[in-house]
Amino acid sequence: xxxxxxxxxxxxxxxxxxxxxxxxxxxxxxxxxxxxxxxxxxxxxxxxxxxxxxxxxxxxxxxxxxxxxxxxxxxxxxxxxxxxxxxxxxxxxxxxxxxxxxxxxxxxxxxxxxxxxxxxxxxxxxxxxxxxxxxxxxxxxxxxxxxxxxxxxxxxxxxxxxxxxxxxxxxxxxxxxxxxxxxxxxxxxxxxxxxxxxxxxxxxxxxxxxxxxxxxxxxxxxxxxxxxxxxxxxxxxxxxxxxxxxxxxxxxxxxxxxxxxxxxxxxxxxxxxxxxxxxxxxxxxxxxxxxxxxxxxxxxxxxxxxxxxxxxxxxxxxxxxxxxxxxxxxxxxxxxxxxxxxxxxxxxxxxxxxxxxxxxxxxxxxxxxxxxxxxxxxxxxxxxxxxxxxxxxxxxxxxxxxxxxxxxxxxxxxxxxxxxxxxxxxxxxxxxxxxxxxxxxxxxxxxxxxxxxxxxxxxxxxxxxxxxxxxxxxxxxxxxxxx
Numbered sequence: 335x336x337x338x339x340x341x342x343x344x345x346x347x348x349x350x351x352x353x354x355x356x357x358x359x360x361x362x363x364x365x366x367x368x369x370x371x372x373x374x375x376x377x378x379x380x381x382x383x384x385x386x387x388x389x390x391x392x393x394x395x396x397x398x399x400x401x402x403x404x405x406x407x408x409x410x411x412x413x414x415x416x417x418x419x420x421x422x423x424x425x426x427x428x429x430x431x432x433x434x435x436x437x438x439x440x441x442x443x444x445x446x447x448x449x450x451x452x453x454x455x456x457x458x459x460x461x462x463x464x465x466x467x468x469x470x471x472x473x474x475x476x477x478x479x480x481x482x483x484x485x486x487x488x489x490x491x492x493x494x495x496x497x498x499x500x501x502x503x504x505x506x507x508x509x510x511x512x513x514x515x516x517x518x519x520x521x522x523x524x525x526x527x528x529x530x531x532x533x534x535x536x537x538x539x540x541x542x543x544x545x546x547x548x549x550x551x552x553x554x555x556x557x558x559x560x561x562x563x564x565x566x567x568x569x570x571x572x573x574x575x576x577x578x579x580x581x582x583x584x585x586x587x588x589x590x591x592x593x594x595x596x597x598x599x600x601x602x603x604x605x606x607x608x609x610x611x612x613x614x615x616x617x618x619x620x621x622x623x624x625x626x627x628x629x630x631x632x633x634x635x636x637x638x639x640x641x642x643x644x645x646x647x648x649x650x651x652x653x654x655x656x657x658x659x660x661x662x663x664x665x666x667x668x669x670x671x672x673x674x675x676x677x678x679x680x681x682x683x684x685x686x687x688x689x690x691x692x693x694x695x696x697x698x699x700x701x702x703x704x705x706x707x708x709x710x711x712x713x714x715x716x717x718x719x720x721x722x723x724x725x726x727x728x729x730x731x732x733x734x735x736x737x738x739x740x741x742x743x744x745x746x747x748x749x750x751x752x753x754x755x756x757x758x759x760x761x762x763x764x765x766x767x768x769x770x771x772x773x774x775x776x777x778x779x780x781x782x783x784x785x786x787x788x789x790x791x792x793x794x795x796x797x798x799x800x801x802x803x804x805x806x807x808x809x810x811x812x813x814x815x816x817x
Contacts, residue, residue, distance in 0.1 A: 336420050337431075337450075337520075341527035343411045344422075348448055348528070350387050351394075353435045359383055359391040371455045373397065394433035397457025399426055431521075432457055436469050439477055442501045448528050450521055451495045460657040463569050466521045469497050472604055475640070476554050479683060479707040480602050482507045489544055489594065491553035491587070494573065496522030496533065498552045503531040507550070512536045512543050515572050539576075540583075541590050548594060551601035555583055558652050559606050561673035567666045568658050580675075581607040581625070588629035588686065595688035600711075604683050608676035613642045615677075622680045623695045630684075634691025636711055638698050641681040645674045685711055692718030694809055698757070709755060709811020717809040721801060725779040729772045729804075729813045736766060757810045764789070764796065765803040774816040778804065 337344070357365050364376030373396040380388035380396070389408035392398040405414055405427050417423045421430050431450050438445050451468035453459040467473075477498065482488060484506030490499040493511035499522060502509045511522050511533050519535040526533045536543035556576040570577040584605040591601045611621035626637050643651075649670035653663055692714050709732060716727070733754040738747040751760045752769060761769070764785060771781045778801075786796040807813045 337422060337524050338527060340412050340416065340420055340422060341524055344409075345448075345528050345530070347409050347411060348390065348433070351390055351433070351435055351448060352446055353437050355387050356391055356395060356435055359388040360395075368395070368456055373456055373458070390433075393423070393427075394429050394431070395456070397429060397432070397453055397459065399428045402427065429453070429457070432468060434468055436497070438501070438504075439474075441481060442477065443504055447497070447500055447525070449495055449497060450524050450528065452517075452521075455657070461571065461573075461655075463571050464515055464517050465571065465573050466495055466515070466518045467573050468495060473497055473554055476552065476602060476604050476683065477501060479685065479711075480550075480552050481505075481708070482550060486549040487546075487596075488550045488552065489548040490533075491540065491544075491551060492555045493522045493535070494518050494554070496525045498554065499533045500525060500529055500531055502550070502552070503533050504529070509533040510536060510544060510548070512538055514539050514576060518572075540586055541594055544594060546594075547596045547599065549596050549599050551591060551594060551599070551603075553587060553601070553603045555587060555603065555605065557581075557584060557604060557606040559608060559648070559674065559676075559679060560652070561670055563669040563673055564649075564666045567662060567669065568653070568656055571656060574652065574655075581605070585625075585629050588626070588684070589631075591686055592631075592633060592688060597688055599688045601686045602683070603686075604681075606679055606681050608674070609642070609678045609680050611677050613644055613678045618642070618678065619697065622678075622697070626682075626684065626695065627693070630686060630693065632690040633693075634687035634689060634714060635693045635695075636685040636714060637682055637693075637695040638684075639680055639682045639696070641699055642678050643681075644678055645671055645676060648679045649674070691715065694718075696809070709814070710809060713808050713811055713814065716815050717805050721797070724801070724804070725782070725797075726777055728774050728777050728816050729808075730774040730816050731769060731772050732812055732814045734769065734812050736769075752807065752812055754812050755810065757812070759803075759806060759810060759812070761803050761807075762799065764799045765807075768800050768804065769807065769813070772813060 359380045360376040361379035364379045367375040377396050377398050380392050386408050389404050393400055418425055423429055432453050433448055433450050435446050436449050438447055449469050452466045482502040482505035486507040488502040488507040488509045490511040493499050493513050496511055499509045499511040513519050516537055522535055556574050558574040559581055560575040584607055607625050609622045611617040622639055649667055653666055735753045737751045739749040740747050750766045751758050767785055768781055782796050782800055783793055786793045
């Protein structure tokens with residue numbers, strides 16, 4: 335693939351290739367269908383629409399062939415022979431790459447990026463072993479907890495199509511993007527060119543090509559835990575497991591991250607790891623934390639368990655993802671269950687600092703808002719204060735909404751919860767009363783003392799009743815220190 339020579343012209347040709355424009359070309363039914371990786375409704379709707387945009391959608395999003403005449407209308411500045419020679423299209427005028435406009439989150443400046451990737455199931459192609467993924471759910475999840483500033487040095491470790499590198503570059507950061515796949519780096523460079531951005535790319539595994547330190551590290555590594563015997567059957571997919579054993583890739587990333595962060599640096603990552611407890615067992619609540627704690631060491635960290643599953647469901651999901659069927663599926667499935675050597679597999683995202691500090695590990699499998707991600711990390715030290723230090727703080731609420739449920743005819747509610755930033759935390763009446771007084775005027779100790787007097791309770795009893803919930807609300811970003 336050598337598309338850098340046509341990247342500037344391609345960017346101009348795709349000026350109208352926006353989320354709104356593509357959706358119009360697809361029609362409502364077509365948009366719904368592509369979320370299920372079905373392209374026929376979109377092809378039919380686009381074929382009835384006039385103009386260049388429906389042709390671009392059919393070519394680059396839906397993997398449909400164009401006639402020579404249609405191609406000249408779609409991409410007039412790139413002659414067909416040149417498009418074939420550079421690898422943009424095949425001789426029968428089908429796209430060799432997929433192109434899709436992606437809405438950029440407001441936390442990263444909004445707008446859109448056009449992202450090139452390998453052809454996949456939507457275009458009627460099974461992923462190859464060197465497949466370069468488009469922007470998917472995991473990529474968007476990671477983007478929701480990252481942020482960049484002008485002048486920062488940023489490492490995108492295992493960049494893939496380069497999406498995170500582009501977000502950092504848009505913010506004015508100096509970006510180094512690495513990958514073990516030269517094909518992935520080709521896509522990252524193409525996507526940077528399509529966005530009019532500059533990134534530096536380096537070929538190599540993990541930290542090998544980057545001896546320096548960075549202000550921010552972001553990585554969505556190939557974290558799928560695939561046993562070696564399964565790879566012998568289905569092959570090694572670089573974008574999924576990179577040929578490593580177990581969860582050793584995440585281990586290597588976490589144990590090495592401190593050597594590549596500046597003194598106030600922060601790293602964000604996604605990962606799967608093996609857990610020696612069944613998901614629905616009483617031991618799971620502690621067991622899922624143990625491996626991550628060991629790998630992080632004493633560095634400050636915030637870890638959120640986003641999902642967990644048993645090995646059977648895990649194997650089924652990733653075998654379907656690779657398009658494995660028939661006897662190969664059965665053989666790989668059996669091997670996976672025999673060799674995975676764990677009772678469950680956890681999926682989460684991890685924020686790690688360069689310095690020793692407080693750690694917060696929480697099981698939260700509901701929707702999480704961007705503001706929660708920011709507030710939780712910013713409040714990490716406040717939540718870890720000693721009781722005496724916390725009692726002296728002046729707190730205020732941060733986007734809190736209270737919910738109370740009553741039984742008709744009963745004066746007191748049977749359920750109280752405080753919500754905000756995508757979280758809902760059940761609280762006691764005492765804790766709700768405490769939060770209601772958090773306007774920054776009184777200290778934690780003063781509010782607790784007043785509640786104790788009002789409810790005819792001892793101060794010590796009120797501290798035990800309220801303070802653990804206060805820490806939880808601080809950790810969730812619902813209470814902040816006014817400074």
